[in-house]
Amino acid sequence: MSICQYCHSLLPSEKAQQCFACGWDWHDSSNPKQLGDPNWNRFGLDSQRDYVVELCLRPDGLRFTQYRQAETPRTDPDAVLETVPASGAQLIEWGFYKYADHLALTDGRRFTFDAHGIWLLETEAECIGGETRPYDDGNQSVWVNGIAPIFPPQ
Structure with a gap:
């Protein structure tokens, strides 16, 4: 297993180029970008409330x-x-x-x-x-x- 360079979460495989925990995507290594809201959850809840x-x-x-x-x-x-x-x-x-x-x-x-x-x-x-x-x-x-x-x- 490899680890996300942005949030240090475990990635699903060695070849993964996107982290589903923090949303960072590095498929284009010269232009990594964070997709979506890293605080999104399927409940639509704010974790702080x-x-x-x-x-x-x-x-x-x-x-x-x-x-x-x-x-x-x-x-x-x-x-x-x-x-x-x-x-x-x-x-x-x-x-x-x-x-x-x-x-x-x-x-x-x-x-x-x-x-x-x-x-x-x-x-x-x-x-x-x-x-x-x-x-x-x-x-x-x-x-x-x-x-x-x-x-x-x-």
């Missing part, structure tokens, strides 16, 4: 998550729960869905993601894994706001 993850639920049962800067108030009517704050750097490091292993909701409850990326409270996930399936017997009381999530067809 704190965020909460909003757990959103639409009236039709669609569940999704979104990030909100911790110091700004909740404005999305679909946001029904939120996590305690975490730094953007932590969220980036933990990755998609894995932040549920580290963050609790503001009321202390825990949540997880199913295999399709649908967020569920731990109590909801336990019902799905148990003998009584709330979506089979019509019991809506186990769901947040009484709204069953949309699950992909089986």
Whole structure:
């Protein structure tokens, strides 16, 4: 393995001419250039800011998550729960869905993601894994706001 001469990160091969960690590209050795923003991440988060993850639920049962800067108030009517704050750097490091292993909701409850990326409270996930399936017997009381999530067809 070789090392980037700009940021000293490991490069994927000895022949690499671009570093994906810092963005430097030296394919043209007489004109190396830094491509893109070295602080870019697929989350779109600033590593220096704190965020909460909003757990959103639409009236039709669609569940999704979104990030909100911790110091700004909740404005999305679909946001029904939120996590305690975490730094953007932590969220980036933990990755998609894995932040549920580290963050609790503001009321202390825990949540997880199913295999399709649908967020569920731990109590909801336990019902799905148990003998009584709330979506089979019509019991809506186990769901947040009484709204069953949309699950992909089986």
